[in-house]
Amino acid sequence: MSVNPVNSVDSATLAGTHGEAGAAPLFEVERLASGYGRIPILGELSFAVRGGEHVGILGHNGMGKTTLLRTLTGHLPTTSGRVRFAGQDITHWSPTARAKAGIGYVPQGREIFPALTVRENLRVGCLLARGGEEDTIAGILELFPRLKAYLDRAGGALSGGEQQLLALARCLCAGPRIVLLDEPTEGIQPSIIDEIIDTLKDVARRRDLTILLVEQNLNFIASLSNRILILQKGTVTREIPPDVVHDPALLDEFVGIA
Numbered sequence: 001m002s003v004n005p006v007n008s009v010d011s012a013t014l015a016g017t018h019g020e021a022g023a024a025p026l027f028e029v030e031r032l033a034s035g036y037g038r039i040p041i042l043g044e045l046s047f048a049v050r051g052g053e054h055v056g057i058l059g060h061n062g063m064g065k066t067t068l069l070r071t072l073t074g075h076l077p078t079t080s081g082r083v084r085f086a087g088q089d090i091t092h093w094s095p096t097a098r099a100k101a102g103i104g105y106v107p108q109g110r111e112i113f114p115a116l117t118v119r120e121n122l123r124v125g126c127l128l129a130r131g132g133e134e135d136t137i138a139g140i141l142e143l144f145p146r147l148k149a150y151l152d153r154a155g156g157a158l159s160g161g162e163q164q165l166l167a168l169a170r171c172l173c174a175g176p177r178i179v180l181l182d183e184p185t186e187g188i189q190p191s192i193i194d195e196i197i198d199t200l201k202d203v204a205r206r207r208d209l210t211i212l213l214v215e216q217n218l219n220f221i222a223s224l225s226n227r228i229l230i231l232q233k234g235t236v237t238r239e240i241p242p243d244v245v246h247d248p249a250l251l252d253e254f255v256g257i258a
């Protein structure tokens with residue numbers, strides 16, 4: 001089983017084998033650093049994702065996974081280093097500019113609007129949509145049929161799993177090329193986790209989506225990822241194939257996470 005230490009910024013090495021072979025990476029992160037005020041959290045962090053890849057990020061609590069996604073979406077400023085998306089340097093772009101360029105984000109805790117109905121939540125997602133609102137929502141509901149029955153129900157009245165589906169559906173209304181997902185299974189009943197996996201796989205196939213997934217649920221991350229990056233102390237230290245997570249001894253030996 002190959003488990004690669006990651007110790008260079010060579011994006012060709014880090015880009016993996018899935019997606020558009022030979023093409024430039026869709027998402028490229030080079031020597032990224034960021035943090036909160038004067039507190040550095042991420043440093044010398046490099047990886048690349050090709051179009052169509054599903055890349056997982058695994059790490060202990062507090063290692064910087066959420067900080068990484070918030071930096072990539074522009075919600076936290078980059079201290080140093082470079083982020084490229086679809087060939088453009090987006091290092092200092094605003095969150096809105098990144099969202100318009102095709103970077104979707106489903107934050108930890110989902111952050112749907114609980115007092116708004118499901119339809120209204122989707123309408124908010126349509127603010128950045130290229131097509132008309134009605135057509136966009138109709139297209140999204142084909143991908144998320146479970147939401148059809150709840151269109152007039154308050155988002156806060158849905159179960160955690162249904163809220164996660166709504167958050168994903170709302171994000172997809174804008175037509176992103178890549179979706180950054182932060183712990184989609186957190187606080188969700190196991191019974192709906194398989195449905196979320198199946199929905200994500202289906203949506204990724206039908207919308208040609210690239211996925212960057214932060215997740216602590218090992219089955220979930222292994223089911224969805226082509227490869228998994230290990231984040232330790234604010235940097236990517238290793239890349240592992242998804243099946244490593246099914247072997248606790250190997251996982252512990254290589255990444256100290258089991």
Ligand SMILES: Nc1ncnc2c1ncn2[C@@H]1O[C@H](COP(=O)(O)OP(=O)(O)OP(=O)(O)O)[C@@H](O)[C@H]1O
Nearest residue numbers: 036039041059060061062063064065066067068108
């Ligand atoms: N707003 C903040 N101000 C200062 N420090 C913060 C802030 N948010 C997070 N941190 C710190 O940054 C570090 C990384 O946090 P982050 O939330 O990115 O980790 P994580 O890997 O996503 O953890 P978890 O798995 O628990 O969600 C932690 O030490 C955390 O305490």
